[in-house]
Structures are given as C-alpha cells and as structure tokens.
Amino acid sequence: MRSKTLRRKAAAVGLGAFVVLLDQITKAWALRAVPAQESITLIPGLLRLHVTENSGAAFSMLQGAGSFLVLAIVVAVIVILLAIxxxxxxxxxLTLGLVLGGAMGNLVDRLTRGPGFSDGRVVDWIDPSFFPTFNLADTSITVGVALLLLFSVLSRE
Known part of the structure; x- marks a missing residue:
C-alpha cells in the first residue's frame, strides 16, 4: 500500500515537472514564432496568438508587485507540496500535480524573465477574444483546480 501511495505522489510531482517543461517550451516557441507587437489569428474573432508580458497576477492585477508575487507563489508551491x-x-x-506545475511554470518566468531577480514577467500568448491572454501554466492551474472541485463534489455523493 505504501509503495502505491509513494508512486502516486511521485506521479503528481512528475506531472508538475512535465507541465513546467511543456509550459516553458511553448513560451519559448511563442516568443520565436509570433512577431513582437503582432498576432497570428487562428480562428477569426475567437482565438489568436499574441505574446504579452504580464508583471502582475491573474488578469494583470497587482502590476509591479514582482517580489510579493514571487513570495506568494513560493508559499503556494510549499502548500501544494504539503497537500500532495x-x-x-x-x-x-494528480490534480494537485497540475496546479503545482502551473504555479512552478509561472514562477520560472518570474525568476528569469525580467530586469532583476524576482522582478520577472510571465509570458502569456494564448489570446481568446472573450478572455484575458494566458499561457499553458495558467491553463494547468485552472484545469487542476476545476477537476479538484469537481472530484470533491462527486466524491461526497
């Protein structure tokens, strides 16, 4: 029983690491593939690729709060690891693994993409016409939390 539990926890951390890798690869691709200040339309009026750098949190809130956001993400990562x-x-x-990977993916940006350590900006590149621009890490967090809530509700019935 213990080895099964240990494998599951390792799988969650592995899933998180995979999300970080995929997130960083897609951000690097977007930075190379999409010209600065331009966009690539995929579905007219619905979806385009447009690279932006977000120094704030979700929906560009807390602009310029770099060090605070880094600290908040580090605390969140520790809490997620304890929850796992x-x-x-x-x-x-496994859903916590998705959330972990998304948080870590954006943390990598905050630590490496800016004028100074922890002043970084998160690269967002998926731009639906009806929602703020986001990235794969954001998607992983959202899907992970949504699945966590869904399974929590279903497990109580």
Missing part, C-alpha cells in the same frame, strides 16, 4: 504529501485520494494527488 498528505493526500490520500489518487484524483486529489
């Missing part, structure tokens, strides 16, 4: 450690349900462990 104490998790007993497979779905909880």
């Amino acid at each position: 450690q104490s998790s007993e349900r497979w779905w909880e462990t």
Whole structure:
C-alpha cells in the first residue's frame, strides 16, 4: 500500500515537472514564432496568438508587485507540496500535480524573465477574444483546480 501511495505522489510531482517543461517550451516557441507587437489569428474573432508580458497576477492585477508575487507563489508551491504529501485520494494527488506545475511554470518566468531577480514577467500568448491572454501554466492551474472541485463534489455523493 505504501509503495502505491509513494508512486502516486511521485506521479503528481512528475506531472508538475512535465507541465513546467511543456509550459516553458511553448513560451519559448511563442516568443520565436509570433512577431513582437503582432498576432497570428487562428480562428477569426475567437482565438489568436499574441505574446504579452504580464508583471502582475491573474488578469494583470497587482502590476509591479514582482517580489510579493514571487513570495506568494513560493508559499503556494510549499502548500501544494504539503497537500500532495498528505493526500490520500489518487484524483486529489494528480490534480494537485497540475496546479503545482502551473504555479512552478509561472514562477520560472518570474525568476528569469525580467530586469532583476524576482522582478520577472510571465509570458502569456494564448489570446481568446472573450478572455484575458494566458499561457499553458495558467491553463494547468485552472484545469487542476476545476477537476479538484469537481472530484470533491462527486466524491461526497
């Protein structure tokens, strides 16, 4: 039983690492593929690729709060790792892995893409016409939290 639990927790951390890798690869691709200050339309009026740098949090809130955001993300990562450690349900462990990967992906940007350490900006590049621009890390956080909530509700029934 213990080895199964350990494998599940390792899988969650591995999933998080995979999300970070995929997030960083897609951001690097977007920076090379999409010309600065331009966009590539994929579905007219609905979806385009447009690279922006966000120094704030979700929806560009807290612009310029770089060091605070880095600290908040580090605390969130620690809390997520502790939650993975104490998790007993497979779905909880894996969905937390998605959230972990998304948080870490954006943390990498904050630490490496800016004028100074922890002053970085997150690269966003997926631009739906009806929603703020986002990236794969944001998607991983959103999907992870949504699945966590869904499974939590379903497991109570």
